[in-house]
Amino acid sequence: MKPKIKEIIVVEGRDDITAVKAAVDAEVVAVHGFSVGKNIEKIKAAYERKGIVVLTDPDFAGLKIRDYIQKRFPKAKHAYINRIEGTKNGDIGVENANPEAIIKALNKARCELTEIKEIFKPEILLEYRLTGYPDSKTLREKLGKKLGLGYSNGKQLLSKLNRYGITMEEFQEAMKDINN
Structure with a gap:
């Protein structure tokens, strides 16, 4: 049985949604990379309704997207997978992490003070x-x-x-x- 996450998990893309849903029972929304600004209302609705956990890729783009979201939603939780767990065949991303790594990251999610x-x-x-x-x-x-x-x-x-x-x-x- 998959762990249930009450907050809505914010990821970068479709493949990330698939990986997260394979690991946990949760609502997941994608910001579609740097199109995050176009999806800000969807994130705002999730933030206000249930709270959000940001789980972006462990790379430069993921960090920039995470920072963008954090500035707008200061009570968001943040979960991190490490580069090794998120890398497959030279490609870095949440979609490459196994379910155990995703669960571990979500269990360690933290809010910024x-x-x-x-x-x-x-x-x-x-x-x-x-x-x-x-x-x-x-x-x-x-x-x-x-x-x-x-x-x-x-x-x-x-x-x-x-x-x-x-x-x-x-x-x-x-x-x-x-x-x-």
Whole structure:
């Protein structure tokens, strides 16, 4: 039996709808890539009716679409699949993720906080080798996967840790798991 999601899931295209519906029982709407502006009323209706979870591709276009939606709907939840789970034959997208990866991403969906507390500072990323070291990129990928934040460069990671209300305990536990 597939998990039921109460919010409406916002994806980029038709193939993403198919992949998400194979994983969960949910209403899913597509923004059709950069045509997101033309579909803003459909997203607004979903947001007001049930709330939305944004699940875009783990690439540059997906990030731009996610940012566009976030600016207009600040209480939207965000779910991330990582690049590895979303890649098949060199193609990156939600449609390439298996049902387990989609379910995991949706279970870790988070809202952006309206009042951001700056718990995480650049020094902490250095201390945990998340910036400034040859293996920093790999560590950030693992942390993004563990916390459900997707891939980020150092600056983006710092922003996500603070915006999504990650606690120091969550962060330290995730880093402990990664380093073991």
